[in-house]
Amino acid sequence: MTDNVYSHHAAAALWRIPLLGAWPMKVDVVGQRESGGRSSEQIRRRAGAHDMEVCTIDDLRVTSPAQTAADLARILPRIEAVAAIDSACWRGRSGPRASVEHVRAIIDRNAEDRGGQRATDAVTFATDLAESVWETASRVVIEELGFPRPVLQQSFRWSASSTYRVDFWWPEQGIIGEFDGLVKYAPAAGVDPRDTLIREKVREDRLRSMASGFVRWTASDVRDAERFVRLLSAAGLPRTPPRHAYANAIRA
Structure with missing residues (x-):
């Protein structure tokens, strides 16, 4: 009986873990390091740790x-690695999820293996608060471009019955940031699209009144470093020399 199991992108697909970047054409299979077997046109075989879960x-x-x-x-x-961990750990996942601590423990057990430093860097930056891969991409690129690290999923109370949660919040500058995935504007059964737009306009107006600055961006902005810098700088965010090389090749 073979000890091979589905892994990597194939496992992510089975667990319904969203990923950033292109999905491969081959199915990933992993076995113990001693296992034989070769890759083929459909299968990519990888070596696995003896203690893999x-x-x-x-x-x-x-x-x-x-x-x-x-x-x-x-x-x-890096940017895709962080997104993979964030997606697997997101608190809102409907299916089985990981924890950042659990992922870190697995990485630490085999820290000397190939890719260990890359994985360690990714899990150090990971969180269970990112609601989409593009929120993760935004967060990584924000840091890579030299802007301060934001607070995630901050709540603002407008009244006893109205509380709004935002994607990004910079408390020192009083600036709110929102990744606009456009999903919120998609037609829903029994809902007038105009009502959706009105509610979103009211929400944004109220949030703007509670902050010193407000900035929205889309996936295309995250892909374009110069445009993203202009948007964040215009909102009032300070910029320092970047700590990482900009991941300018987002593959999705």
Whole structure:
């Protein structure tokens, strides 16, 4: 009986973990380091640690959510690695999820393995508060461009019955940031699109009145470093020399 299990991108697909970047054409399978077998046009075989965590989904053997995130963090570019961990750990996940601490423990157990430093860097920056891969991408690029690290999912109370949560908040500058994925404007059954737009306009107006600055951006802004810098700077965010090289090749 083979000890191979679905892993990496294949495991992420089975666990319904959203990822940033292109999905490969081959299915990832991982086995113990001693296992034989070769990759093919459809299968990419990878070596696995002897203590890798394995679960079962519909009779399929698959790496656990935490193991999947740790494995992906070893092979993906930094921005995509952080997104993989964030997605696996997000508090709002409807299915099984990992914790940042669990992913870090798996990475630390095999820190000397290939990609260990890359994974360690990614999990150090990871969080369970990012609601989408593009919120993660925004957060990583914000840091890489030299802007201060924001508070995530900050709540603002307008009245006894109205509280609004924002994606990003810079308390020292009093600035609110929102990634606009446009999903909030998508038509919903039984809901007049005009009502949706009005509610969002009221929400933004109220938030603007409680902050010194307010800035929105989209995925295309995150992809364009110069445009993103202009948006954040115009909102009043200070910028210092970047601590990381800008990940200017977001592949999705």
